[in-house]
Amino acid sequence: MKVDLCINGATCSADIEPRKTLLDALRENFLLNGTHAGCEHGVCGACTVLVDGEPVRSCLMFAVQADGYEITTIEGLAPAPGELSVLQDAFCETHGLQCGYCTPGMILAAHALLQHTVTPTRDDIVEAISGNICRCTGYGQIIEAVEFAAARLRIANTPRPHHGAHHPVDAGHDAPAEGVLEAAEADEPVVEAK
Amino acid sequence: MKPAPFDYVRPGSLAEACALLAGDEDARVIAGGQTLVPMLAMRLARPARLVDILRLPELAGISERPGAIVVGATTRQAQAERDPLIAAAVPMLARVLPWVGHPPTRNRGTIGGSIANADPSAEIPLVAVTLGAEIMLASSGGTKSVPADDFLIGPMLTTIGEGDCVSAIRFPVWPQRRIGVGFFEISARRSDFAFAAAAAQVALDDRDLCSDIALGVDGVGDRPLRLDVSSLIGTELDAASVQEAVHAASAELDAMSDLHASAAYRRRVAIALCVRALQQARADAAAKSTAGAS
Numbered sequence: 001m002k003v004d005l006c007i008n009g010a011t012c013s014a015d016i017e018p019r020k021t022l023l024d025a026l027r028e029n030f031l032l033n034g035t036h037a038g039c040e041h042g043v044c045g046a047c048t049v050l051v052d053g054e055p056v057r058s059c060l061m062f063a064v065q066a067d068g069y070e071i072t073t074i075e076g077l078a079p080a081p082g083e084l085s086v087l088q089d090a091f092c093e094t095h096g097l098q099c100g101y102c103t104p105g106m107i108l109a110a111h112a113l114l115q116h117t118v119t120p121t122r123d124d125i126v127e128a129i130s131g132n133i134c135r136c137t138g139y140g141q142i143i144e145a146v147e148f149a150a151a152r153l154r155i156a157n158t159p160r161p162h163h164g165a166h167h168p169v170d171a172g173h174d175a176p177a178e179g180v181l182e183a184a185e186a187d188e189p190v191v192e193a194k
Numbered sequence: 195m196k197p198a199p200f201d202y203v204r205p206g207s208l209a210e211a212c213a214l215l216a217g218d219e220d221a222r223v224i225a226g227g228q229t230l231v232p233m234l235a236m237r238l239a240r241p242a243r244l245v246d247i248l249r250l251p252e253l254a255g256i257s258e259r260p261g262a263i264v265v266g267a268t269t270r271q272a273q274a275e276r277d278p279l280i281a282a283a284v285p286m287l288a289r290v291l292p293w294v295g296h297p298p299t300r301n302r303g304t305i306g307g308s309i310a311n312a313d314p315s316a317e318i319p320l321v322a323v324t325l326g327a328e329i330m331l332a333s334s335g336g337t338k339s340v341p342a343d344d345f346l347i348g349p350m351l352t353t354i355g356e357g358d359c360v361s362a363i364r365f366p367v368w369p370q371r372r373i374g375v376g377f378f379e380i381s382a383r384r385s386d387f388a389f390a391a392a393a394a395q396v397a398l399d400d401r402d403l404c405s406d407i408a409l410g411v412d413g414v415g416d417r418p419l420r421l422d423v424s425s426l427i428g429t430e431l432d433a434a435s436v437q438e439a440v441h442a443a444s445a446e447l448d449a450m451s452d453l454h455a456s457a458a459y460r461r462r463v464a465i466a467l468c469v470r471a472l473q474q475a476r477a478d479a480a481a482k483s484t485a486g487a488s
Contacts, residue, residue: 001202018202018244021231040195041232048298054272055298060231064202065224065246109298130385131296 001064007032008076016063023047025063026073034074034104038133045132048105049073055109057131074104077111086156087111087149096145098136105132110146120150197234201243208252208361212334214245216357221245223359225268228295228303229311253306253361256280262367264330267306267360271318272297274305283367286325286375286395290317293377296385306360309342314349315388315413317379322346323418324393324410325366332361339364349416370397370405374479376471379413380463382454388413389455392467394475396431400484404431409440409472414449414464421447421468431476440468 003016007030014029023040026032026049038046040059047058050072077085087107090096097103106129113120113128120128125146126139134142205211215221220242224230233239247253253268256277263283265274274280275291294300294308294317308318309329322329322342329345331338334357342363345352354360379391390413397406407426412418421443429435444465449457 017199019197019199019234021235024196041235042228042299045296045298051301054301056302057228057298059235060228060299060302062202062227062231065227065248127292128297131298 003063004067005030005063005071006069007071008073009070014063018062018064020063021059022049022061022063022066022071023058025066026058026071029063032073032075036101036104038101043133044102045105045109045129046102048108048132050108050112053112053115055112055128055131072108074108077107085111086152087114087146090145090149090152091142094141094145094148096137096142102132102134102136106134106142110142110149113146114150114153118150118154120146122147195235197231198237198240200234200241202246203243204246204249206250208247208250208332208359209334211245211247211250212332212357212359214243215359216334218243219356223247223310225307226270226303227307228299229307229313247359248304258283259364261369262364265305265363265365267304267309267362269305271295271300271303271305271308275300284321284325284365285373286377286393287318287321287365289375289377290321290393293317293379293385293388293391305363309345309363310352310354310360312346312348312350312352312417313387314416314418315391316418317377317388317391317393317412319346320391320393320410320412320418322363322365323420324408325395326408326420327366328364329360330362330364331355331358333358337361343420346417351417368395368397368406370399372398372400372479372482372484374398374475374477374482376474376476376478378467378470378474380467387454390414390460390464390467392464392471394468394471396472396475396479398476398479398482402430402480404429404476407472409443409468411444411447411464411468414447414460416450419447423472426472431472433473436469436472440465440472444468 004013012030016025026035036046038044042057042060048055049058051069109129109132125143222241224244224246225248248268253266255266256279257264271294281288308316327342328339329342374396376394379388381388392411395408396404399405404427407423409421409423423439423443426439449460451457
């Protein structure tokens with residue numbers, strides 16, 4: 001079945017069997033191996049990607065179901081080749097990873113949290129990564145990493161999405177994420193979300 | 195952990211979906227897929243065809259009707275969790291949704307999917323049974339609605355007919371102004387399958403007397419059960435009356451034993467959680483102002 005997906009801002013097409021999960025398509029068809037395959041039945045969270053800005057498990061979604069959404073994988077977070085996002089950097093600084101298997105999923109889950117919560121509480125962070133299993137760190141340093149990234153983002157002179165701005169009630173569940181400014185828009189005055 | 199091959203179709207309308215389902219006994223509905231896809235991956239389910247209803251416009255959205263809130267079957271759990279209409283009118287549903295799975299599964303999982311899946315420890319079916327919701331079904335022959343208590347008949351078992359598709363859930367809205375809800379569950383880890391859960395909703399009049407009450411338990415037997423505690427109507431919901439009513443109502447409660455918890459433990463926990471849920475619901479309602487509009 002021919003499938004057109006929008007992955008990290010680029011349109012990618014492939015002929016994909018209906019039974020192939022989005023996870024396997026990302027890794028095998030599009031060679032985006034940063035999305036890790038763990039349990040393959042929706043328990044571990046290693047395969048987490050963002051669909052329209054919200055974390056979902058890519059092993060619980062077929063690639064043929066994923067057209068029309070904005071899909072973001074771990075490869076789509078860095079601002080430029082060779083650089084790290086603030087959150088990725090925070091994971092390095094606080095030793096938020098050891099073997100690294102869960103890390104892409106952890107970072108994407110936490111990234112989605114920081115997109116709509118400027119000052120997350122510890123409980124918010126725990127809830128956001130509650131669907132992701134880590135067998136090395138004991139989670140302490142991961143929570144620390146997210147707190148550290150949140151603090152850095154607060155003091156950074158960059159526009160932040162408004163709280164809840166990407167959760168428009170009336171736009172329906174398939175509405176694209178709103179309120180997330182592109183880098184090019186950063187110099188423009190911030191416009192209040194509708 | 196790879197599903198067996200199947201055909202995938204995404205009909206453009208509910209009528210088309212119903213026609214596809216009516217003519218094919220090996221077809222299964224897929225919406226959020228958060229339970230079905232693991233079943234496919236483990237090959238516990240091997241449908242020949244998946245009919246994807248997730249993007250059907252007829253099944254999406256949350257709307258207000260006289261005396262009820264109608265939640266479209268494909269409404270995502272995460273969307274319902276944030277919905278102001280549900281928070282105001284069906285507070286019990288808003289209360290339990292954070293306990294349904296994890297944020298990533300709630301972003302894909304649907305309200306209708308949880309009802310159709312009929313897991314005996316799932317929170318959304320518990321709310322549907324406790325409040326007396328109606329399950330609205332579409333088929334090529336037309337639409338009908340079935341009370342949640344008649345729809346959910348056992349573990350992963352419903353009365354849904356071949357060719358039927360859950361189209362919406364109609365949650366009744368209580369007319370009283372001072373309504374409170376309570377919810378507790380016990381599981382090995384938060385968001386794991388509950389060993390026992392209890393949900394309560396009470397309405398208080400201006401003198402703090404109970405004017406309506408609903409109580410349900412989940413995870414204890416093979417399906418969610420509503421307990422009859424109507425003897426508490428007209429009381430102040432004091433601790434002694436609540437204890438007595440819960441014990442009387444749960445006298446016939448059948449509990450199941452499994453690897454995780456014994457029947458005796460489940461019963462004991464269910465009774466304790468019922469009492470706590472009622473107390474929490476009472477406190478929640480009592481905190482609401484007795485004066486005119488708040």
